[in-house]
Amino acid sequence: MAKIGWAGLLPTLDRDSIVPLYLQIYEHLREAILAGTLPESTRLPPERTMAEELRVNRSTVVRAYRELVAGGLIDQRVGSGSRVAHLRAGQPERSPAVPWWVTLPPWRVGEFPMVLGELAAKHEPGRISFVQGVAPDEPSPLAELASSFERVARDPRLVLSYGDSEGYEPLRGAIAERMRARGASAIEPKNVVVLTGSTQGIMIVAQSLAEPGDEIVVEQPSYPGALQIFQICGLRAIAVPVDEEGMRVDHVEAILRTRKPRFIYTMPSLHNPTNATANLDRRERLITIARRAGVPIVEDDPYGPLLQRDLPPLVALAPDHVVYLSTFSKTIAPSLRIGWLAAPRTILERLLMRKQAHDMATSLYVQAAVHDYLERGYDAHVAQLRDELLIRRKIADDAIAATWPASIRISKPAGGFYLWATTPRELRARPLLDASERLGASFLFGEAFYPGQGGDHNFRLALTAATRSEIAEGIARIGKAIASLRA
Numbered sequence: 001m002a003k004i005g006w007a008g009l010l011p012t013l014d015r016d017s018i019v020p021l022y023l024q025i026y027e028h029l030r031e032a033i034l035a036g037t038l039p040e041s042t043r044l045p046p047e048r049t050m051a052e053e054l055r056v057n058r059s060t061v062v063r064a065y066r067e068l069v070a071g072g073l074i075d076q077r078v079g080s081g082s083r084v085a086h087l088r089a090g091q092p093e094r095s096p097a098v099p100w101w102v103t104l105p106p107w108r109v110g111e112f113p114m115v116l117g118e119l120a121a122k123h124e125p126g127r128i129s130f131v132q133g134v135a136p137d138e139p140s141p142l143a144e145l146a147s148s149f150e151r152v153a154r155d156p157r158l159v160l161s162y163g164d165s166e167g168y169e170p171l172r173g174a175i176a177e178r179m180r181a182r183g184a185s186a187i188e189p190k191n192v193v194v195l196t197g198s199t200q201g202i203m204i205v206a207q208s209l210a211e212p213g214d215e216i217v218v219e220q221p222s223y224p225g226a227l228q229i230f231q232i233c234g235l236r237a238i239a240v241p242v243d244e245e246g247m248r249v250d251h252v253e254a255i256l257r258t259r260k261p262r263f264i265y266t267m268p269s270l271h272n273p274t275n276a277t278a279n280l281d282r283r284e285r286l287i288t289i290a291r292r293a294g295v296p297i298v299e300d301d302p303y304g305p306l307l308q309r310d311l312p313p314l315v316a317l318a319p320d321h322v323v324y325l326s327t328f329s330k331t332i333a334p335s336l337r338i339g340w341l342a343a344p345r346t347i348l349e350r351l352l353m354r355k356q357a358h359d360m361a362t363s364l365y366v367q368a369a370v371h372d373y374l375e376r377g378y379d380a381h382v383a384q385l386r387d388e389l390l391i392r393r394k395i396a397d398d399a400i401a402a403t404w405p406a407s408i409r410i411s412k413p414a415g416g417f418y419l420w421a422t423t424p425r426e427l428r429a430r431p432l433l434d435a436s437e438r439l440g441a442s443f444l445f446g447e448a449f450y451p452g453q454g455g456d457h458n459f460r461l462a463l464t465a466a467t468r469s470e471i472a473e474g475i476a477r478i479g480k481a482i483a484s485l486r487a
Contacts, residue, residue: 010053021056025064033073033084044074044082128474130443130461133272133417134334136392137467139384141332144377145369152368163364165356167194167340171371175340178374179324182304183312184342186319191342193352196362198302198327198339202226204354205298205323206233208347210262217255217264217295219247221420221449221458223272226265226300230451235262237451244412246271246278249285256293263296263323268314270303270416273449273460277413280311287318301326302339305382306389308415320344323351328370330417331382338362338370389415392463392471399472403479405486419461427485429459435481441474 011028013021032038044050047065051058065082068074075085135141152158166172172189179187195201202225210216212234218227220239230237238261240251247266255261266286268278278286290297299314299322315324319342327339343351393414400410411420423429429445436442446458466474 013054013056021054022060022063022067025050025054025056025061026067029064029068030071030073033068038084040084040086042084044084046081126440127437128441128466128470128477130441130463130466130474132465133330133462134465135330135332135385136388136464139381139388141373141377141381144381145332145373148372148376149365149369151372152365155368158368159365161364163361163367165193165352165361167192167362168364168367168371171367171374172340174371174374176342178305179313179315179342183316184319184324185316187315187324187342191319191345191348193341193343193348193355194362194367195325195327195339195341195355196359197329197334197337198300198325198341199225199229200355200358201325201339201341202229202298202300203233204341204351204358205263205325206230206235208350208354209296209298209323210235215259215261217252217261218451219266219271220451221273221446221455222265222451223267223300224444224448227449227451230265239451242271242274242276244274244276246276246282247286249282249289252286253289256289256295260293261295263298264290265298265300266314267300267302269301269307269311270413272303272416273418273444273446274411274420275413275416275418276411277307277309277311283311283314283317287314287321291318291321297322299324302330303416305331306386306416308386308390315342320346323347331385332370332373332378336366336370338366386415389417389464392468393419395468395471396461396463396475399475400479403476404482408482417462417464419463421459421461423457423459425457427482428456430456431485432459432478432481435484436478439477439481441477441481443478 011025013024015021017024029038029044038044044065045053047058047061051061054061065074065076068082069076073085074082076082169189171194172192175192175194176187176189195204206229210233213236215236215238216230217240218230218237219242221242227237238255238259240255241248246268252264264286266278268283268286270277286297297314297318301313301324304313304326313324315322321344323344324342325339328336329339341351396419397410400408407424409422411418423432429447433443433445444460444462446455446460449455449458449460461475463471
């Protein structure tokens with residue numbers, strides 16, 4: 001938008017929409033004004049200039065501007081053009097000429113609202129996708145899992161009931177037992193709440209432990225779903241870098257000397273997207289400095305059961321200071337939507353009430369089937385899955401060595417779902433994604449993993465959604481895209 005001075009001002013008009021073009025322009029500008037993107041007294045482009053840029057009739061822009069004037073959003077004066085008005089109490093007056101859906105209050109969607117949709121998108125024939133972090137097709141849990149659902153379906157009490165908000169008691173007991181086996185000896189069933197996916201848990205924690213405007217500490221890079229939720233909740237992220245041993249605890253310590261964030265969000269085991277795992281020393285140091293500062297830790301641990309080495313989760317080191325989140329989406333299947341949180345009893349009621357506001361109770365039928373599967377085939381399946389992840393990483397490493405230039409650096413830790421790549425200065429991830437998609441391979445660009453600026457020279461490959469043979473072919477296609485951009 002260089003011609004009229006503001007990058008990102010122009011709306012993308014949907015000319016096939018039933019919503020008139022003038023209303024689309026109005027709504028886009030209204031959102032920008034209310035969000036503060038266009039501050040008070042900002043001069044809008046002349047109507048003729050805006051019309052030329054949007055390739056619409058000038059009358060369309062004139063009508064959009066008139067609605068903004070009617071709503072108290074802009075002022076128009078002869079000789080000074082159109083300027084953003086000084087809003088009364090931060091809200092415009094509603095014009096009866098404008099449909100109600102256009103006058104809805106502004107809402108936060110995060111910087112990259114499309115990313116979560118891409119993470120859940122269906123597979124496109126002919127394209128090799130490294131986007132979704134889902135459990136691979138092999139080893140498959142389907143046969144045993146189907147048997148578990150069949151057994152549970154015979155009991156109408158499990159199929160036709162809501163169940164408790166805390167979750168199915170036998171499943172909570174099985175979860176607590178497995179957590180104790182990983183070193184979290186203080187976790188009892190009464191500390192566990194079953195969730196409709198661990199992403200629900202992130203939202204519950206964000207809404208329960210902080211208020212809009214509060215600061216939190218997050219890793220950089222970090223899970224886009226969490227960053228999206230924090231932005232939607234209006235939380236301000238203080239970013240801490242991640243290296244091959246996980247979150248830089250020395251940076252956290254420096255932050256806590258002068259600031260009081262509401263919580264620290266971290267993924268210490270098989271971190272998404274870098275695959276890094278924090279060693280025991282870093283885990284203990286993080287607990288120590290967080291305790292000293294009186295700041296709780298939110299431990300997101302979807303990949304912990306897949307660790308190749310024995311490391312206790314943070315909640316095992318400080319059960320009274322950590323809110324723990326995990327899921328069966330990565331070890332069984334994401335469609336189950338079964339996750340859980342474990343928290344100190346002092347805040348569990350607060351979290352549970354927030355959970356009830358979301359969905360009252362997670363599907364009892366699915367919970368019971370998962371519990372049945374845990375008692376039968378789960379542990380053997382997870383052991384096979386650990387081995388499969390190592391095989392897939394070896395295939396990826398060999399393909400990268402054969403088809404990518406040495407200037408592309410990749411994360412060293414193996415054993416998880418992801419491979420994190422860093423490009424040289426002259427190559428950015430977004431143009432590389434465009435070139436790769438034209439050749440039939442896709443991945444996630446790095447900027448989506450950053451709470452602030454950065455990530456334009458990074459991208460993530462999820463090695464689990466593709467088949468073994470597709471991994472090598474997809475990486476080769478990306479290699480061709482790299483070569484085309486460097487030519």
